Amino acid sequence: xxxxxxxxxxxxxxxxxxxxxxxxxxxxxxxxxxxxxxxxxxxxxxxxxxxxxxxxxxxxxxxxxxxxxxxxxxxxxxxxxxxxxxxxxxxxxxxxxxxxxxxxxxxxxxxxxxxxxxxxxxxxxxxxxxxxxxxxxxxxxxxxxxxxxxxxxxxxxxxxxxxxxxxxxxxxxxxxxxxxxxxxxxxxxxxxxxxxxxxxxxxxxxxxxxxxxxxxxxxxxxxxxxxxxxxxxxxxxxxxxxxxxxxxxxxxxxxxxxxxxxxxxxxxxxxxxxxxxxxxxxxxxxxxxxxxxxxxxxxxxxxxxxxxxxxxxxxxxxxxxxxxxxxxxxxxxxxxxxxxxxxxxxxxxxxxxxxxxxxxxxxxxxxxxxxxxxxxxxxxxxxxxxxxxxxxxxxxxxxxxxxxxxxxxxxxxxxxxxxxxxxxxxxxxxxxxxxxxxxxxxxxxxxxxxxxxxxxxxxxxxxxxxxxxxxxxxxxxxxxxxxxxxxxxxxxxxxxxxxxxxxxxxxxxxxxxxxxxxxxxxxxxxxxxxxxxxxxxxxxxxxxxxxxxxxxxxxxxxxxxxxxxxxxxxxxxxxxxxxxxxxxxxxxxxxxxxxxxxxxxxxxxxxxxxxxxxxxxxxxxxxxxxxxxxxxxxxxxxxxxxxxxxxxxxxxxxxxxxxxxxxxxxxxxxxxxxxxxxxxxxxxxx
Ligand code: HDD
Numbered sequence: 001x002x003x004x005x006x007x008x009x010x011x012x013x014x015x016x017x018x019x020x021x022x023x024x025x026x027x028x029x030x031x032x033x034x035x036x037x038x039x040x041x042x043x044x045x046x047x048x049x050x051x052x053x054x055x056x057x058x059x060x061x062x063x064x065x066x067x068x069x070x071x072x073x074x075x076x077x078x079x080x081x082x083x084x085x086x087x088x089x090x091x092x093x094x095x096x097x098x099x100x101x102x103x104x105x106x107x108x109x110x111x112x113x114x115x116x117x118x119x120x121x122x123x124x125x126x127x128x129x130x131x132x133x134x135x136x137x138x139x140x141x142x143x144x145x146x147x148x149x150x151x152x153x154x155x156x157x158x159x160x161x162x163x164x165x166x167x168x169x170x171x172x173x174x175x176x177x178x179x180x181x182x183x184x185x186x187x188x189x190x191x192x193x194x195x196x197x198x199x200x201x202x203x204x205x206x207x208x209x210x211x212x213x214x215x216x217x218x219x220x221x222x223x224x225x226x227x228x229x230x231x232x233x234x235x236x237x238x239x240x241x242x243x244x245x246x247x248x249x250x251x252x253x254x255x256x257x258x259x260x261x262x263x264x265x266x267x268x269x270x271x272x273x274x275x276x277x278x279x280x281x282x283x284x285x286x287x288x289x290x291x292x293x294x295x296x297x298x299x300x301x302x303x304x305x306x307x308x309x310x311x312x313x314x315x316x317x318x319x320x321x322x323x324x325x326x327x328x329x330x331x332x333x334x335x336x337x338x339x340x341x342x343x344x345x346x347x348x349x350x351x352x353x354x355x356x357x358x359x360x361x362x363x364x365x366x367x368x369x370x371x372x373x374x375x376x377x378x379x380x381x382x383x384x385x386x387x388x389x390x391x392x393x394x395x396x397x398x399x400x401x402x403x404x405x406x407x408x409x410x411x412x413x414x415x416x417x418x419x420x421x422x423x424x425x426x427x428x429x430x431x432x433x434x435x436x437x438x439x440x441x442x443x444x445x446x447x448x449x450x451x452x453x454x455x456x457x458x459x460x461x462x463x464x465x466x467x468x469x470x471x472x473x474x475x476x477x478x479x480x481x482x483x484x485x486x487x488x489x490x491x492x493x494x495x496x497x498x499x500x501x502x503x504x505x506x507x508x509x510x511x512x513x514x515x516x517x518x519x520x521x522x523x524x525x526x527x528x529x530x531x532x533x534x535x536x537x538x539x540x541x542x543x544x545x546x547x548x549x550x551x552x553x554x555x556x557x558x559x560x561x562x563x564x565x566x567x568x569x570x571x572x573x574x575x576x577x578x579x580x581x582x583x584x585x586x587x588x589x590x591x592x593x594x595x596x597x598x599x600x601x602x603x604x605x606x607x608x609x610x611x612x613x614x615x616x617x618x619x620x621x622x623x624x625x626x627x628x629x630x631x632x633x634x635x636x637x638x639x640x641x642x643x644x645x646x647x648x649x650x651x652x653x654x655x656x657x658x659x660x661x662x663x664x665x666x667x668x669x670x671x672x673x674x675x676x677x678x679x680x681x682x683x684x685x686x
Contacts, residue, residue: 035057039054066368076331080321086098097315106132106134107132122259128143128146135342136382143336144215148304151190155358161187202452208244208672212244213237214239231284236280237280247625249626280317281312297442301352372394532670539553540602542609542611546578565595567584567585596623597669599620606636611639640654
């Protein structure tokens with residue numbers, strides 16, 4: 001006789017227990033009455049070893065940290081969705097790219113490279129742009145940066161460049177920056193870094209926001225279409241809001257005033273419904289056996305293919321719609337890997353890419369404590385998984401059966417294998433002698449560095465020059481500075497001479513420089529006003545001022561997701577001239593100019609204690625120096641004048657009435673900065 005019993009295995013929770021029920025419990029589910037007092041022998045006696053709750057609590061806490069990423073330690077993530085246009089079907093069979101209208105969940109992590117997890121967001125650095133697509137055919141990771149090139153051509157040098165960029169080994173300074181001897185010692189000796197160094201010294205290295213950054217897959221990938229044809233491609237992310245940067249002083253200020261500047265911006269934008277968007281684009285090139293395009297070696301990660309030679313074809317849109325619920329569980333534990341590939345996307349022989357294929361899996365083993373990291377919620381594929389991997393640290397699946405191998409006769413030879421819809425490595429021919437080779441086509445290190453330089457607008461070039469002066473000025477070794485300046489002379493004689501002069505070095509010997517035509521797509525200087533979502537306008541306010549302007553701006557700019565913030569001399573509310581109250585968003589002690597893309601002075605502020613506060617003058621002067629729109633309504637002009645802001649300067653808007661301000665202010669925000677003013681300040685012609 002069989003008893004009608006339930007299977008006790010059914011009671012095993014499918015997911016790890018967390019926050020189940022209202023009662024506080026131990027990790028074993030025993031209810032807890034007091035978590036604030038240790039078990040002691042009498043009110044003043046020693047703590048007892050017997051206190052299992054205390055020991056569990058402290059032990060768990062002691063192990064709360066995992067090793068931070070050796071690079072890209074500081075990051076911010078978000079969830080979103082990718083929607084394919086369908087036009088990529090001609091080049092790839094990857095369903096998430098090829099099928100019109102197909103939506104795929106994505107998790108993106110943005111990061112800086114050099115700084116540790118607690119470093120500031122606005123350091124001059126490359127930004128990581130890593131996207132995990134949870135496709136129906138398996139997970140695909142596009143692990144890119146906001147620069148299209150890299151410092152080195154071969155992964156074997158990666159530990160060296162990173163050691164050189166990280167803080168000095170003796171004192172562990174400086175944090176999160178390349179403005180020090182070892183970095184410049186390395187890049188001045190490894191001339192292949194020259195192109196990337198130009199990007200790193202440009203405004204691209206200090207983005208205004210993650211939302212206004214381009215992203216690049218950097219390497220050339222091989223796409224495979226349903227008909228078996230292949231092409232060589234480069235991936236691009238194009239931000240719908242345009243590409244915009246901070247200016248250097250602003251980036252430096254933010255490091256103190258708001259070290260979470262980018263992280264906050266991303267989370268606030270998503271929370272307010274100003275969903276960040278990028279279009280994914282492809283540069284598609286023939287899969288020629290030479291693996292070159294117009295003479296550019298496509299396996300060299302220090303080279304771009306100018307968009308003018310091969311336009312970027314947009315194939316879908318990524319929209320970030322949700323912030324992580326838990327930073328550690330999602331942003332910290334997400335594990336990217338270039339080997340996470342799906343049918344239709346193949347790697348090439350780029351030696352940097354090849355080394356990365358090893359490093360990313362390897363690093364997760366230490367960082368996430370073992371080989372089962374793909375079982376962590378954020379790393380779980382959204383496609384069905386049926387692998388033959390078993391056991392190991394942190395195994396949380398309960399596998400069934402005894403046949404952990406194939407072929408097998410005990411389970412009908414399951415799981416089945418077939419090339420149908422599988423990732424099958426594309427058969428590219430390989431031959432050659434084993435050796436540590438340096439391809440001749442990898443030897444030109446200056447042409448594209450110059451291409452980048454000559455493509456910049458005059459203001460961007462001036463900023464780049466200032467960045468060289470700052471960074472090399474922080475190097476103490478004169479030999480390092482001189483070597484870098486000599487290298488610069490191979491890119492541009494004027495730039496090298498100007499940097500040398502500011503450093504107090506002799507002018508470098510003139511060198512022949514390559515003759516290149518500019519690629520206008522490389523400049524960030526906008527030709528016309530773009531979108532303004534998430535931009536912030538600060539309105540100075542004090543009791544008795546005419547605050548109608550704030551309301552007028554909200555009416556016009558709010559539908560475009562512009563945030564209008566009231567900045568006052570006290571918290572709570574300010575009452576305007578008409579008596580109406582306005583909630584205060586920021587007070588002088590807690591704010592700094594970096595928080596605003598434009599500053600507005602309404603009528604009635606002049607002559608008040610607010611206007612006389614030195615911090616208002618600093619705020620306006622910084623906004624002026626940083627090329628931001630500054631507006632004054634009525635006698636607000638007196639406040640600008642008192643702060644030394646020239647009323648006739650470009651980007652300084654003065655009107656009599658609140659209503660007339662919104663349209664010109666919107667236009668100024670759309671241009672990001674007054675480029676004309678920045679040009680005047682830099683002493684160049686725009
Ligand atoms: Fe890398 C992290 C991007 C070269 C080794 N890398 C990492 C991240 C990004 C990139 C965005 C952060 C991922 C995240 O948010 O978790 N890395 C790049 C790009 C490169 C590049 C665009 C050149 C084109 N990386 C590169 C090389 C190596 C590595 C040549 C080693 C041979 N990268 C790593 C790593 C990291 C990493 C050590 C640290 C944490 C991680 O992988 O998961 O394995």
